[in-house]
Amino acid sequence: MSVIYDHFERHSHGEGLKGRSTHYCPGCGHGLVHRDLAESIEALGIQDRTVLVSPVGCSVFAYYYFDVGNTQAAHGRAPAVAIGHKRANPNSIVISYQGDGDLASIGLAETISTAQMGIPITVIFINNAIYGMTGGQLAPTTLMGQKTTTSPEGRTKAMGMPLRMAELIAQLDGPVYVERVALYDAKHRIKAKKAIEKALRIQAEGRGYAFIEVLSECPTHLKMNPEETEAWVKECMEPIFPLGVKKDEVVEPWWDAAQTPNFEPEKVLALVGASQEAPTRHAKGFPLHLGGHDISFKLAGSGGDGAQTAALLLARTAINEGFDATNIPSYGPESRGGTSYADVHIAEHEVLNPGAPDPHVLVAFNAPSLTKFAPTVREGGVIIYDSTVVEDLSSLPPLASGVKMVGVPLTQLALGLERPMVKNIVALGAIQAVTQLFPPETFLSTIRMVLKDKPALLPLNEAAFAAGLRHASLTHA
Amino acid sequence: MAMPTSTRPKPFLEAEYCKGCLRCIDACAKDCITQGEHVHPGTGMIPVILDLENCNGCQLCIQACPEPYGLRPETEREVSSADFELEDPAALFGPRAGHLQEPQDHPGTEVPISAREPLMLKGTYASAIGALLAGCRHVFGYPITPSTEGAELMAKILPKLDGAFVQAVSEVAAVNMMYGCAGAGLPCATFTSSPGFSLMLEGISYMIGAELPGVFINIMRGGPGLGNIAPEQADIKLACRGLGHGNTHGIVLAPATPQEMLDLTRLAFALSFRYRNPVVILGDGYLGQMTGVVRLPATLTKPGLPAWAVWGDLEHRRNLISSILITEVDLEAHNIHLNEKYAEIEAKEQLSELYRCDDADIIVVACNTPARMAKGAVEVMREQGVKAGLFRPITLWPFPIDAFKPLLSHAKRIVVVEASPGQLQDELRLALSKAELDHPPISSVQRYGGKLPEQVEIEARIREDFRLMEDARTMEEVKA
Numbered sequence: 001m002s003v004i005y006d007h008f009e010r011h012s013h014g015e016g017l018k019g020r021s022t023h024y025c026p027g028c029g030h031g032l033v034h035r036d037l038a039e040s041i042e043a044l045g046i047q048d049r050t051v052l053v054s055p056v057g058c059s060v061f062a063y064y065y066f067d068v069g070n071t072q073a074a075h076g077r078a079p080a081v082a083i084g085h086k087r088a089n090p091n092s093i094v095i096s097y098q099g100d101g102d103l104a105s106i107g108l109a110e111t112i113s114t115a116q117m118g119i120p121i122t123v124i125f126i127n128n129a130i131y132g133m134t135g136g137q138l139a140p141t142t143l144m145g146q147k148t149t150t151s152p153e154g155r156t157k158a159m160g161m162p163l164r165m166a167e168l169i170a171q172l173d174g175p176v177y178v179e180r181v182a183l184y185d186a187k188h189r190i191k192a193k194k195a196i197e198k199a200l201r202i203q204a205e206g207r208g209y210a211f212i213e214v215l216s217e218c219p220t221h222l223k224m225n226p227e228e229t230e231a232w233v234k235e236c237m238e239p240i241f242p243l244g245v246k247k248d249e250v251v252e253p254w255w256d257a258a259q260t261p262n263f264e265p266e267k268v269l270a271l272v273g274a275s276q277e278a279p280t281r282h283a284k285g286f287p288l289h290l291g292g293h294d295i296s297f298k299l300a301g302s303g304g305d306g307a308q309t310a311a312l313l314l315a316r317t318a319i320n321e322g323f324d325a326t327n328i329p330s331y332g333p334e335s336r337g338g339t340s341y342a343d344v345h346i347a348e349h350e351v352l353n354p355g356a357p358d359p360h361v362l363v364a365f366n367a368p369s370l371t372k373f374a375p376t377v378r379e380g381g382v383i384i385y386d387s388t389v390v391e392d393l394s395s396l397p398p399l400a401s402g403v404k405m406v407g408v409p410l411t412q413l414a415l416g417l418e419r420p421m422v423k424n425i426v427a428l429g430a431i432q433a434v435t436q437l438f439p440p441e442t443f444l445s446t447i448r449m450v451l452k453d454k455p456a457l458l459p460l461n462e463a464a465f466a467a468g469l470r471h472a473s474l475t476h477a
Numbered sequence: 478m479a480m481p482t483s484t485r486p487k488p489f490l491e492a493e494y495c496k497g498c499l500r501c502i503d504a505c506a507k508d509c510i511t512q513g514e515h516v517h518p519g520t521g522m523i524p525v526i527l528d529l530e531n532c533n534g535c536q537l538c539i540q541a542c543p544e545p546y547g548l549r550p551e552t553e554r555e556v557s558s559a560d561f562e563l564e565d566p567a568a569l570f571g572p573r574a575g576h577l578q579e580p581q582d583h584p585g586t587e588v589p590i591s592a593r594e595p596l597m598l599k600g601t602y603a604s605a606i607g608a609l610l611a612g613c614r615h616v617f618g619y620p621i622t623p624s625t626e627g628a629e630l631m632a633k634i635l636p637k638l639d640g641a642f643v644q645a646v647s648e649v650a651a652v653n654m655m656y657g658c659a660g661a662g663l664p665c666a667t668f669t670s671s672p673g674f675s676l677m678l679e680g681i682s683y684m685i686g687a688e689l690p691g692v693f694i695n696i697m698r699g700g701p702g703l704g705n706i707a708p709e710q711a712d713i714k715l716a717c718r719g720l721g722h723g724n725t726h727g728i729v730l731a732p733a734t735p736q737e738m739l740d741l742t743r744l745a746f747a748l749s750f751r752y753r754n755p756v757v758i759l760g761d762g763y764l765g766q767m768t769g770v771v772r773l774p775a776t777l778t779k780p781g782l783p784a785w786a787v788w789g790d791l792e793h794r795r796n797l798i799s800s801i802l803i804t805e806v807d808l809e810a811h812n813i814h815l816n817e818k819y820a821e822i823e824a825k826e827q828l829s830e831l832y833r834c835d836d837a838d839i840i841v842v843a844c845n846t847p848a849r850m851a852k853g854a855v856e857v858m859r860e861q862g863v864k865a866g867l868f869r870p871i872t873l874w875p876f877p878i879d880a881f882k883p884l885l886s887h888a889k890r891i892v893v894v895e896a897s898p899g900q901l902q903d904e905l906r907l908a909l910s911k912a913e914l915d916h917p918p919i920s921s922v923q924r925y926g927g928k929l930p931e932q933v934e935i936e937a938r939i940r941e942d943f944r945l946m947e948d949a950r951t952m953e954e955v956k957a
Contacts, residue, residue, distance in 0.1 A: 189540050272634070
């Protein structure tokens with residue numbers, strides 16, 4: 001068998017008899033399944049495409065024996081590792097070889113989710129109704145009443161009934177072929193071999209995921225001789241784990257084994273939205289009249305007010321003018337509703353601290369935001385608030401000296417355009433009017449840039465900006 | 478009429494490879510095999526006895542034998558050179574089919590990209606784009622706030638580049654998909670946040686053990702437990718001292734701007750492959766969400782395939798990815814090898830930024846977003862005549878002690894600013910201690926639970942430290 005190493009170099013460095021003997025106990029079923037797998041790989045001519053994922057359990061050392069690409073996985077994670085290999089090299093034939101503790105206990109989530117993904121891999125599941133490597137403990141497939149070191153009086157109902165994996169996997173939509181086989185006599189060994197070869201062929205042809213459960217013998221931990229164990233599998237296990245094909249769908253090949261990732265720079269840059277077009281600059285210089293080389297804004301409202309979008313546009317505007325800017329959004333765990341505010345900094349050279357605990361400019365879209373943040377606005381700063389929703393300023397906490405209050409009916413102006421959602425753009429117009437941050441054309445070209453792919457929305461947004469600018473200019477003047 | 482005799486080969490057995498399980502006896506319809514009586518001196522097992530007079534070569538006994546070199550067909554019997562004068566099989570038949578050559582490193586290439594306008598990106602996007610430019614086409618992840626946008630961008634872009642974003646059933650599955658993909662030799666990454674990072678630690682330990690590259694972008698949030706989704710820096714201990722069980726370390730990078738999220742993510746892939754080790758990017762929740770200017774580099778990486786990969790082809794067929802070394806001597810040797818690797822990283826890969834540190838009396842130490850608040854505070858204090866400076870570690874492990882050491886000649890006070898209960902300070906203290914360096918008093922500004930230190934708090938702390946420093950000087954003068 002050319003798929004089994006001539007010499008087991010990895011088994012205690014191949015010293016002595018270990019160079020040609022397995023580490024399995026006498027009569028263990030693993031060796032038989034190894035042979036079936038090796039012969040199937042050879043028969044299908046896929047040795048130079050195969051990656052075998054060894055699990056944790058007695059077959060942890062499967063890589064001692066198979067002359068294929070080998071990976072050894074953490075306990076229960078072999079199918080996830082297999083997906084990693086298959087995704088990296090879609091042309092590889094990936095086998096996840098697992099025992100009952102690995103597949104049906106600790107790795108149950110990986111087992112089910114991988115099966116449901118249906119990506120063509122082959123899972124070989126050795127069910128011998130007991131933990132081998134750790135020394136004969138209760139497995140998810142242990143039979144009712146069966147004594148193990150962790151069910152010394154026998155398995156009871158409260159430990160859970162034996163888990164029938166083949167049936168469970170077969171009822172998922174992902175797999176195309178699921179069969180349970182056994183090894184206890186010559187006839188069943190031939191069936192097992194056929195099933196394993198078929199499962200691999202289904203993968204090699206790119207048809208899908210296949211799962212073979214093998215009822216196997218563990219004479220050591222069942223404390224029987226191999227012959228008695230074969231009889232036990234037949235008489236005690238098989239009634240609980242009926243043999244046969246559980247699912248066999250005819251699926252046309254769909255997996256693209258030839259897929260190779262793209263590294264063309266132009267394609268990558270287009271996808272990340274990198275442009276060669278330099279934005280037009282309109283400003284003569286940094287707006288030092290606002291009180292320094294770094295101006296901070298806070299835009300606050302409730303989710304859906306558009307504070308986040310307005311903040312992004314504000315920062316983008318400064319960047320388009322060649323300055324530094326940052327924007328930090330802050331919102332609650334709700335996807336909609338709840339509080340929502342953003343801190344924006346615009347700096348001539350570099351934003352040092354991106355937070356805005358004491359902003360130069362506050363835009364408040366509602367009364368709670370105004371009450372909360374108005375007192376934080378620094379001396380000589382500006383507050384723009386939506387006078388449609390904030391009518392009463394009498395309960396406002398005291399402000400820093402020289403803070404200007406500018407009420408603009410943001411909602412009402414947006415409603416005038418029959419689109420309440422553009423009140424954030426109205427607010428940008430108001431910011432423009434009150435701060436003279438940059439020439440108005442800077443905001444407008446940023447809006448055009450952002451709406452490049454949605455030109456139909458442009459007139460509305462331009463109108464919203466103009467409305468805010470006009471109204472705030474009148475009020476502010 | 479005589480029955481036609483079978484042409485199929487009969488079995489043979491080398492007794493030392495028989496474990497005496499007797500499964501073959503039942504399989505043989507001709508009763509050719511019997512239980513042995515004598516213990517084999519080399520194995521301690523009792524091999525079966527073959528009497529092949531009635532054997533028809535049905536081979537069912539061979540199929541029943543669990544040992545690959547147990548019962549085998551006669552045709553596989555190897556003749557010993559004592560019997561025949563053998564010619565060299567290679568000379569006779571040429572190299573064996575599928576003969577393995579030593580796998581080679583196929584290096585990646587840097588492909589120039591034409592100049593682009595700066596982008597305006599949030600930190601998670603910048604990191605995702607950094608990964609794309611580093612040649613990463615495989616991302617495995619599980620949604621968790623506040624890191625998810627990175628994964629979302631990858632889910633959008635990677636299929637268009639014939640790569641893959643796989644949403645795993647959990648972080649545990651995600652890290653193991655990375656183990657597989659990295660084992661195949663390709664760059665891969667995940668975006669996660671503190672609770673998810675905790676779940677990945679087991680897998681990271683396996684990756685370190687198996688010497689696999691992979692980039693973990695952890696946007697730290699408030700903890701412990703579910704905590705909240707606001708920024709914190711309380712995974713520093715985990716990333717620097719607790720990457721899963723066993724003797725583990727990984728380079729930990731701490732960006733402070735969206736630009737660095739891109740640059741350090743690119744660097745992370747390079748380091749990850751250079752050292753065959755996972756690399757962690759620790760960002761805070763602010764940084765993940767913060768939008769800023771990001772300039773693109775001049776090249777992108779087209780990855781190659783390392784010699785050690787388990788790619789699933791002839792060249793790499795001999796390779797094994799594994800973290801198990803069952804004999805003590807092998808595992809000790811492996812740990813010595815890992816230690817040498819860690820020592821090399823500690824010597825070569827320290828990164829830091831020093832801002833106005835040259836003449837500073839008070840050194841503020843901070844990383845991630847708090848370093849920006851600290852920078853603001855340093856600037857304000859300088860305007861007020863206090864000689865403050867910012868030391869910003871960019872690698873948290875290894876801690877950039879080599880760059881810190883010269884500052885100790887003039888530093889009178891150290892202020893560690895962090896959104897954690899002293900985890901950064903612990904790294905600093907450990908690095909000072911290991912380097913056997915005396916240091917001035919260390920004070921701190923710490924916030925927890927999703928609050929970041931504010932600039933005014935840092936200013937106040939520096940002011941207080943300045944006063945303590947002046948007091949100490951006065952005392953010295955009085956003594957003198």
